Structure formats: structure tokens, C-alpha cells
Amino acid sequence: MTTNPTAAALIARSNRLGANPKNTNYAGGNTSAKGTEIDPVTGRTVELLWVKGSGGDLGTLTESGLAVLRLDRLREMVDVYPGLAREDEMVGALDFALHGRGGAVPSIDTAMHGLVDAAHVDHLHPDAGIAIATAVDGEELTDSIFGHKVIWVPWRRPGFQLGLDIAAIKEAHPGAIGAILGGHGITAWGDTSEEAETNSLWIIETATAYIEEHSRPEPFGAPLEGFGPLSAAERRAKAAALAPTLRGLVSTDSAKVGHFTDAPEVLDFLASAEHPRLAALGTSCPDHFLRTKVTPLLLDLPADASVEESLARLHELHEQYRLDYQAYYDRHATPESPAIRGADPLIVLIPGVGMFSYGANKQTARVAGEFYINAIHVMRGAEGLSSYAPIDEAEKFNIEYWALEEAKLQRMPKPKPLAGRIALVTGAASGIGKAIATRLAAEGACVVIADLDLATAQEAAAVIGGTDVAIGVQANVTDETQVQAGVDAAVLAFGGLDLVVNNAGLSLSKSLLETTVADWDLQHNVMAKGSFLVSRAAARVLIDQKLGGDIIYISSKNSVFAGPNNIAYSATKADQAHQVRLLAAELGEYGVKVNGINPDGVVRGSGIFAGGWGAKRAAVYGVPEEELGKYYAQRTLLKREVLPENVANAVFVLCTSDLSHTTGLHIPVDAGVAAAFLR
Template sequence: MTDATHERVSELLARSHRLGADPRNTNYAGGNTSAKGTDTDPVTGQDIELMWVKGSGGDLGTLTAGGLAALRLDRLRALTGVYPGVDREDEMVAAFDYCLHGKGGAAPSIDTAMHGLVEAAHVDHLHPDSGIALACAADGEALTKECFGNQVVWVPWRRPGFQLGLDIAAVKAANPAAIGCILGGHGITAWGDTSEECERNSLHIIRTAEAFLEERGKAEPFGPVLDGYGPLPEAERKARAAALAPVVRGLASTDRPQVGHFTDADVVLDFLARAEHPRLAALGTSCPDHFLRTKVRPLVLDLPAGAPLEEAVARLKELHAAYREDYRAYYERHADADSPAMRGADPAIVLVPGVGMFSFGKDKQTARVAGEFYVNAINVMRGAEAVSSYAPIEESEKFRIEYWELEEAKLRRIPAPKPLATRVALVTGAGSGIGKAIAHRLVAEGACVVVADLNAEGAAAVAEELGGPDKAVAVTVDVTSEEQIADAFAAASLAFGGVDLVVNNAGISISKPLLETTAKDWDLQHDIMARGSFLVSREAARVMTAQGFGGDIVYIASKNGVFAGPNNIAYGATKADQAHQVRLLAAELGEHGIRVNGVNPDGVVRGSGIFAGGWGAKRAAVYGVEEEKLGEFYAQRTLLKREVLPEHVAGAVFALTGGDLSHTTGLHVPVDAGVAAAFLR
């Protein structure tokens, strides 16, 4: 790559990052940018014209050089001579591969023709709410003319593809004064001779449309506030959302498990409070990027905010059944013999007046982004209704894109999910030691994790290590407190939609002979481990039964629940209590599909919070060894002569919950390197 080429690519990336950083300009992973220039052909040594364009699936705000596709312009433009027509335009996507230059880079997207066929050195295609509002207005063409004059040209709706690229190229050629166009039902495209000019033109279209909608639009495009549909007070709203989340997640997971996201942003609450929200929500979203992530329309609860919780739950179940029937009918209306199979009939967006929006996806990021896209859709509806009326593209066109073979091919390229994908785990005592190792293993295997710990700072640090809010959240919880446990599960429901994997790991240990063990010592250890595990499991069972698709509860018990060690009456007894809780709950919760199992570690010295907190010194004194050699001592008394680490306990938790032991419950797995006296009989 020559210095000039490197500069051109760097310039393109910088422009992309600036545009993608502002949600007013485009949505996440939406739109694409390009730049044209010359480089040296490594075979002939001659100059060749190239185009660098954002590839399929990338995001402008985080685009890297590896996310660009580099294509030879002579070959790309030559495709116009073999273009078989709009009925076969999908074949052109495969032809783009024969236009690629060099090794590596991203796969060319469907919008490649839009960039390559337009005679401009730089092109931006974006999905701003203001631009889509004009694009989805009933009289969008006239409004575009009123807003921009001859500076921006209207292009009627056409599905993204080669023909749309030809259409835009023709529009630009016929309108030399134009800086861009509004694409009906879709978004905007702008161009320029320099990167700076192209970016300036893009922003001019976006900001001019914003100002036009603000100045020209009516004050309350969604109508008056409906009596009883306004937002509940914040505390009540959060509590209602936390109670509904597991139910809604269970409904949205009827076809396949989903992770949830919740927002009570003002824009959502205001939309749901207004008289026109049922009509507009039923019309569905329009921009292809929107409905590919939100489905054609949301599920909307048709009850006021203050309806009794039981009534809301019952109505949501009725509406969900109707939604599934409607979606199947939509599929059957438009599918033909070549259509992909129906992917699932559950909603991706669930709207609850007075409370907010639940969105769902295969992971937290997908669920969150789906919600962000529906906020975009609300903004689009507001803009269109302010100056005209909202008129999305026809349902048949939505189906053509949702079940487009090119979209199906993109789905096939997605890597297989990890074993714990879509699982939401809550791990107590996860701010350090064994709990921290378990949290790390669960996230590595695809789960979202709620890091629960009495130490707020430690929990927050672990959640940050795990990747932040799309992977893990921290909650401060004393497992002896029913209120704090309920709050922790409520936080999990608001963050991820519910919980379906719970690890009872929080613990403490005091090593004393019987005559030195006080009632306070006994009560403290039983309160944290026996009582705490019971309280956590009880709340877990409430959430899991509300979700309705089973779950896992795992107890980190101990070899000491089986083996009678010296000077250990309180700890050993409470671990035996936990061990029997496993059996009791496995028997009781099996009818709900909830599996309850245990792990019995021993001698976990390195990395253990309990051993570092004084337990190690006391156990070393009992056995007459130096504390720093305690792990080695424990290892030598095992059958395998191996030291047990927190990661080994985490591995057992994964083995019990990762899918291969799907028919196992009531089991205790020893992780002690082999202690014959602790063999289960």
C-alpha cells in the first residue's frame, strides 16, 4: 500500500468514526462509507483505480482497515454490462468477489454498487432518524423538495441492491447540482469530491432535515396523553419492570432462548403514553436496518400503567399467543417455495405503557441494539407524523428483506453459539476467589453474569474485567438479607431479562475446636452459607418458574460436608446443610425443569478469598505446616497429588451447566484431586 493509499484509507476511517459516533447520523452497524483512489497493481506495476468501502456487518463508529472491502473499479463498473436485470440482481453480490483487490478485508456488502457506480470520489450512505422520517412520510417526495429544493433528490423505494446503485448513479448524473438524495423508506446517500466535502454534505442533509421537522412539524405528533397511560413513578416503574421481565423473557423465548434488555427512556415512555401509539406501532418499522432487528412490529400491552400485575401478566400471555398467530400468517401470506423457513414467531420488542420497552436477542448486545433501533423507529414516526403521516414500506417488501436469501446467507456465516450463549447467571461471592473464577468461565462460555458480592468494589472490578454491561453487571448483596437478595435478582432481570443459572458460592469459614466455637461463630457461618443459599435458591426458583424454561442452581459445597475434619464443627455442619439442600431442591424443583447440583471442592488455597482471610493460617496450624505450603500439603494427601485451583471448581460448574449433563440433577461432583475419605457413598 502506497503512502497516498494509506492516507486515503486513514481519512476514510476517520470520517466513518466521526459519523458513526453520533446516533443522530446513523444507527449501530447501519450505513456505509467509501473512498476511491489509485494504487499500484503489484502484478503489472501500473496504477489502478480502487474503491475502499465498509464491508458487510461492520459498524462505522468502530470500523478498522480490516473491516473495509477493497475493489477494482474497472471490474466493478464492468458488471453493468452483464447485469441480468432487477429480477436477478441478487446474483451480483457473488460477482463482487471477482472485483476484490488483494488479500484479506471484509466481504462486500449489498450496498457496494451504490458506492461504486456513483461518479464521486467519496460516498456516504447513512440511516439518520431525520432523513428516514422524510423517507417514510406519506408525501416524502414533496417534503424533500420543500426542505432541500434541488440540492437533494428523491429516489423512490427500492430494495438495496445493484439496481438501487444504478438508480442513484442516474439521479446524480441528471442532477449535477445535487449533493445527495433521500431514499424512500430507507435513508440518505451523499457524495463529494473530497472526504471533507462528502462528510459536510452528509451532515448538511441530516441537520437540515432535523431543523425542517422541528420548525415545520406540529407540537404533539403522537396525540394527547391517554388517561392512565403516563409513566409510573420511577421506583414503582422499576419494580413493575423487574417483576414483568422474567415473564416477558419466557414468552419471547418460546422458539429459542433469548437475552433481554430493558429501557424506560423518556422517548419510549412518552410514545406509549400518547393516543396514537397503538396505530403507529401496528404499522411497524420501515428502514431495513430497523425491522431486521425489531421484526416487522412490536408486541404492545393494551392496558393502562396501573393495571394489576396479575392482569398484565395474563394479558401479555394472550397477546403473545395472538402475536405468534399473526406472525405465522404474515409469513404464509408472502412466502414462496424458495423462501427460507420461518425463523421464529416471537416478538423482539415488547412495549408496556407506563413501564418501558423490553427487547430481545441472541446476546445482550443484540438485545440492546434492537431496543436502540426501536427508539430510532419512534423518532422516525414522530418526525413523519409531525409534517405528514407515517407511511412505511409495504408489508410484502418487508418480508422480501426479512427473508431475503442474502440475509439468510449472512446468518449462515455467523459462528456457532458458545455452549452457554443466552444463559444469564448470578454468582454469589463472585468478587474474588472461586466465585470470580466461576464468573470468568461462564462469560468465556457465552453467558451473561451478575457478579454478586458483599464487597461492592470487588464486584465492580470483576464485572469490568468480564467486559462491562453487555457481559456482566455488579450487584452488592449480603446473602443474609432477603431484601438485598430480591434486589439483586431484580437488577439481574432489568439487566438481562431474568436469571437461569445460579451459583451459591458466597461463604465464610472459622476454624475452631468445639469448645472454642461460639454461638456467634455457628450462627454467622450458618447465616451466610446455609440460610444464604436457601434464600438465594428460593428467589432463583421464583424467577425461573416465572420464565418457564427451567434452569440450573449449583451449590459450591465442600469436601467437609462429607468428611469429618478436625476443629471444623460450624463450617462442616453448614456445608452438610448445603449438601442436603441440593438433594431436597433437586427433588422439589425438577417438575419445573430446574436442575440442582453441587460441587465439593477441597484444598483450594491459591486464589481463595476464604484462605486469604485467615482460614489458611488456622488450617495450617491444625496440620502443623507453614501457611505458604498448605496447598502443597493438601495436594500430597490426595490420590492424584495435584493442587486444586479456583479454575478447577469453575470447570466443574461449567460441566454441570454446559449441556452435556442435561439429564443430571441432585449430583455432587468432588473437585478435591481424590480424597478417599470424602468419597460419596
């Protein structure tokens, strides 16, 4: 908790403003406060600026997310400002105005906060405010809506000069409480934190009310015949059918994770006559198009177009999109511009179905979709009052390929080994499966926890992380319909599938004469048939994506080791072991690796052993059940007990690039059982 009351009040205000998406988008905008503190070196009072640092989010801002600068140093920068052509140099100069260690990296908007003569300043990206800012007659609308309380500022790229502009406007209009920044957002100020917050909210609420009262009916035009929403079930079925191919297309340059939404705003937008024109205009607010690219890929077919028709057209549109994006880059790039960052779309709009958004991880993909919904709200507001007129293409390029934006990207941490990969693990609510899911998520993968019981699957997912990391789904692997539903859930949650772990299982410890037909069928249905069903459903996705992938079977040393009273279990494990070889041979041409893991008995944390199997195996070997793990360890060459985490480690290794040329392999994780050596 911060010890400075000014900074504490700033954090509280920021969290309140950032908690409501009507006020600003995720990670959008910034807030600041000016105050004093004792310089620990001189013992003298110094004026400081606390401002949200680069890349932070207002709704979750903490003290560590604040940049702290000396106001005297910041104000002196005005005297050395080299002019608009060299204003980017001022960002580096901000480092020399930091107080002490300075906290977070100062953002490009720091000058706006430091140079404006107000103790508290807010800069936000509300949809209603941006609607005014992007209307073709935004300056006139600003005057009509707010009078002299809010001043229009023509578009200017964020930076030192914009800070000077707003400071001059504040000085020239002493009765003003804020400004509409053309093409961008709003700024408000106040003598107290409460006043700044009140002024920000007044601008947003006034703009919202004006749009609601004065907007013309059907801002996006009349409904377009044939482009209305499909039923919820039809939407999701078509989305699941399109998703694998789409993910493969948008991952041409680099692997992407996806997010799907059929939010009413999206469906309504795509059902309107004007949506092709507006989509082509692209987004305006820098925060929006930096995450969505300047324009989306729009499928130009009606809602009832077949999956086959849609896929064929999407291939054509994707090819054209890449050509158009390359041309956009070539039109504006200079020798100093950063290299093109990929020509694939990040937003794909499917009339009647919804929107796919993409990013390097799930959060980035989800936020990109949220930002495009923000853009839809903006377009609706601007079109309702006049017409939508975003900043021009050259300015968008200057923001997208800004050297400062490139520097921000370079500061991002190195991706984890499995970043961008999507895993489905069966039987993952406990034991080996949960350990596998936990390890994969820790290494950067998005994980789908599939289990018989939905509640326990969701609980396990919640422990691993939020829905940007893991989700739980119900899946009885013996049921073809449930297996397909689980794969579809994975595809709709994360855009596709890269890694499948067949782990679901059970065990019946019985001799040949004690084993019933029902025992045999149950054992084989869960593991042999279940693995087949999961692999088949997953393989369709992997093949359509054309991104390769991994299928891993958690088999057993019992697939090669003949133990007593274990006929059904060991036979089905042998079935799984040969499925590995068969699928490795069949799926290799698609870049899909298929491998297996042969653990020894995993007692600790195992649902199978806790469910009665442990007691029966202990009886077979004549040891107390609580000593079974030690018994297994003592019969191994390494004298070590096998734990769920040991199996999870092997799964991780198999799906890393270090084993990119390995398929059809079974890895023993048994601490050395000589009788189970592979031959």
C-alpha cells in the same frame, strides 16, 4: 494501521460519523472512498474502491472491516447486469471484483458506492432523514426542505439497481450533494472525504432543524389517560415482576436474552393516543425491522394494571402475535423463501413501564431496543410534519426473508455452549466465584457478579467484559431484601435467569469449645441461610420462565469429611449439601437441575484463605501457611493442588447439555480425598 492514506481518511470519517447516534444507528449505513494503489502483480496503478463491509459498524470500523474492490471490474458489471429480477446474482459477482484478498465481505450497498460518480460516498440512517423518507409526502418535503441540493429516490430494495438509480440521479443533477432514499435513509457524496462528510452532516442537520421548526405540537396525539409513566421505583418493580414470564414467552422458538429500558422517548410514546396505530404500522428502515421484527407486541392495558392482569393479557397477546406472524409469513412466502425464523416478538412495549427487547445475546437485544427508539424518533418526525407511511408489508417480508439476508445469518459463527444463558454467581468478586464467572462468560453466558462490596463486584465485571457480558451488583446473601434486589437486577439487565451458583461463603477455623453462638450464626447465616435465600428468589424466576435452569451449590469435601477444629463451617456445608438434594427433588418438575460441587481447600486466589482461614488451617496441620496448598495436594490421591479454575470447570460441565439428565449430584473436585468419597 492502514498504509493507504485514502483508506485511512475513510476510516477516520466513518468513525466520526458513526460515533454520533444522530447520524446513523449501530452497524447501519456504509461509507466509501475511491483512490489508487500499485497492483503488486503488474506494477501498474489501479483504481480501487474501499467500502465498509457487510455487518460492520461505522463507529468502530477498522481496516479489517473494509472491502477493497477494483473499480474497473466493478464498472464492467453494469454491462452484464441481468436486470432487476436477477439482481441478487450481482452480489456473488462482487467477489470477482475484489482486489487481492479483498478484505471484508462486500455489502449489498457496494454498487451504490462504486457506481456513483463521486470519489467519496456516505450512506447513513439518521432518524431525521428517515423521518422525511417515511413521511407520506416525502418527495414534496424533500423538495421543500433541500431544494435541488438533495434529490428524492423512491423506495427500492438495496442492491445493484439502487446503485444504478443513484448514479443516474447524480449524473442528472450535477448540483446535488445527496439523496433521500424513500423508506430508507440518506446518501451524500463529495470530491473529498471532508466534502462528503460535510454534505452528510448538512443533510442531517437541515432535516433535524426543519422538523423541529415545523413539527406540530404532540405529534403522537394527546396524552392517553391512564397510560402515563409510573414512578421510577414502580416501573422497575413491575418490569422485574413481568420479565421472567415475558422471557419465557418470547423464547418459545429459541432462547432469548433481554434488555429493558424505560427511556423517556419510550414512556412518552406509550402515553400518547396514537401509539397503538403507529406501533401496528411497524418500523420502516430495513436495519430497524430486521432487528425488531416488523411490529412489536404491545400490551393494551393502562399503566396501573396489576401484574396479574398484565401477565394474563400478555399470554393472550403473545398467542395472537404468533398466529399473526405465521399468517404474515404465509401471505408472502414462496417455495424459495427461507424457513420461518420464529414467530415470537423481539420488542415488547408496556405502557407506563417501558420496553423489553430481545435477541440471541445481550448486545443484539440492546441494539434491537435502540433501533426501536430510533423508529420512535422517525415516527415522531414524520407524524410531526405529515403522517408516517412505512414501506408496505410485502417489501418488508422481501427484506426480512431475503436470500442474501439468510446467507449473512448463515455466515455468523456457531454460538458458544452457554450462549443465551444468564448466570448469577454469589461471592464472585474474587477467588472461586470470580473464576466461575469468568469461565461462564467465556463460554457465552451473561453473568451477574454478586458480592458484598459493590465496587469490587463492578471491577470484577469490568475485567470479564462490558455490560453486554457482565454486571456487578451488591448483595449480602444474609439479607432477604438485598438478595431479591440482586435477582431483580439480573432480570432487568439480561431479561431473566438460567443459572445460579451459590458460592458466597466464609470460614471460621475453631474447635467446638472455641466456637461461639455468634460464630455459629454467622457461618450458617452466610452459607446455609444465604443459599436458601438465593435459591428461593431464583427459583421464582426459573419457574415463571418455564425454561428450566440450573442451581449449583459450591459445597465442600468437608460436607462429608470430618476434619479437626471446623465444627461451624463443616456443619453448614453439610446443610448446603442436603439443600442440593431437597431442591433437586422439589424443582425437578420445572426442569430445574440442582447439583453441588465439593472442592478440597482452594488456597490460591481464595478470599477465604487470605482472610485468616489459611493461617488457622496451617496451624492446625503444623505447616507454614505458604506451604498449605502443597500440603493439601500431598494428602490427595492425585497429588494435585485444587485451583479456582478447577471448580469453575466443574460448574461449566454441570450446566451444559452433556449433563442434561443429571440432578441431585455432588461432584468432588478434591484431587482424590478418600475420606470424602461419596457413598
